[in-house]
Amino acid sequence: GDSVTQMEGPVTLSEEAFLTINCTYTATGYPSLFWYVQYPGEGLQLLLKATKADDKGSNKGFEATYRKETTSFHLEKGSVQVSDSAVYFCALRLAGGYQKVTFGIGTKLQVIP
Amino acid sequence: GAGVSQSPSNKVTEKGKDVELRCDPISGHTALYWYRQSLGQGLEFLIYFQGNSAPDKSGLPSDRFSAERTGGSVSTLTIQRTQQEDSAVYLCASSLDPDSLYNSPLHFGNGTRLTVT
Numbered sequence: 001g002d003s004v005t006q007m008e009g010p011v012t013l014s015e016e017a018f019l020t021i022n023c024t025y026t027a028t029g030y031p032s033l034f035w036y037v038q039y040p041g042e043g044l045q046l047l048l049k050a051t052k053a054d055d056k057g058s059n060k061g062f063e064a065t066y067r068k069e070t071t072s073f074h075l076e077k078g079s080v081q082v083s084d085s086a087v088y089f090c091a092l093r094l095a096g097g098y099q100k101v102t103f104g105i106g107t108k109l110q111v112i113p
Numbered sequence: 114g115a116g117v118s119q120s121p122s123n124k125v126t127e128k129g130k131d132v133e134l135r136c137d138p139i140s141g142h143t144a145l146y147w148y149r150q151s152l153g154q155g156l157e158f159l160i161y162f163q164g165n166s167a168p169d170k171s172g173l174p175s176d177r178f179s180a181e182r183t184g185g186s187v188s189t190l191t192i193q194r195t196q197q198e199d200s201a202v203y204l205c206a207s208s209l210d211p212d213s214l215y216n217s218p219l220h221f222g223n224g225t226r227l228t229v230t
Contacts, residue, residue, distance in 0.1 A: 034218060043117075044156075044204070046218040089156060100169050101146065101206075101219055105155035 002027045006090045006104035013080055013111050021075040021107045023064075023090035031092035033057075033066055033073040034101070038087045047075075047088070080111045115139065117222035119205050125228045126195055134190040134225045138207030145188050146208075146219060147180060151201040159203075162188060163210075195229045202226050 006023040013019060025031065035047040035057070048057035053068035062077045073090060090104040118137040126132050138145050147159040158172040162182045173179070177196075182188040192199055206219035 036219075036221075043223040044206075044219075044221040046220075049218060100158050100161050100172075102158065103148070103156035 004104035009108040016079045019077040019080045023073045029094045034091040036089040119222035123226045131193045136188045136205030142207035143210045144208045146206045148204045149201045200229045
């Protein structure tokens with residue numbers, strides 16, 4: 001079945017450090033890929049998305065590129081801030097209607113000053 | 114505009130009791146999802162509605178779990194004879210019709226934290 005694998009946390013970084021959170025997927029078709037973020041005490045919200053191979057999603061300084069050849073969608077940010085501390089979820093959805101969204105396990109990021 | 118609303122925000126119940134969790138999706142969103150979030154388990158898919166029908170119930174853990182949606186809007190998730198392992202945060206999300214906009218994102222509620230004692 002379809003699945004998403006992401007690195008387990010927690011990830012602890014100092015402010016202004018470079019961030020990479022790895023995400024790979026297995027899918028029977030051609031999925032759209034998403035990163036969702038859950039800030040402390042808040043609900044999940046969409047961070048960025050990409051709908052086809054080689055697309056780059058970006059938002060709030062975060063980026064992820066849809067790599068079909070490696071079935072990956074790694075999340076990166078050049079300089080993290082304390083306010084980026086949250087849990088990050090990679091997710092996919094197949095095309096073709098009636099499709100659930102499959103999430104990874106989530107990676108907790110803690111940024112320290 | 115209003116987002117996805119879930120109630121109650123917290124629920125403590127005794128083992129063996131039934132509970133009902135409610136979700137009000139964003140107006141106009143035809144797709145509605147229920148997920149369960151447990152510590153260390155990530156987001157576990159439970160059930161998906163398109164309108165009032167549920168094309169995918171594959172994630173419901175047992176026959177103690179059921180869900181319905183009426184009027185293409187409000188949904189309730191019912192857990193009968195609750196067990197301690199049912200303790201988790203139950204999340205509801207809605208989105209536009211995925212058949213035409215398969216890249217449309219999910220909009221989540223803040224969840225219901227269920228504790229079974």
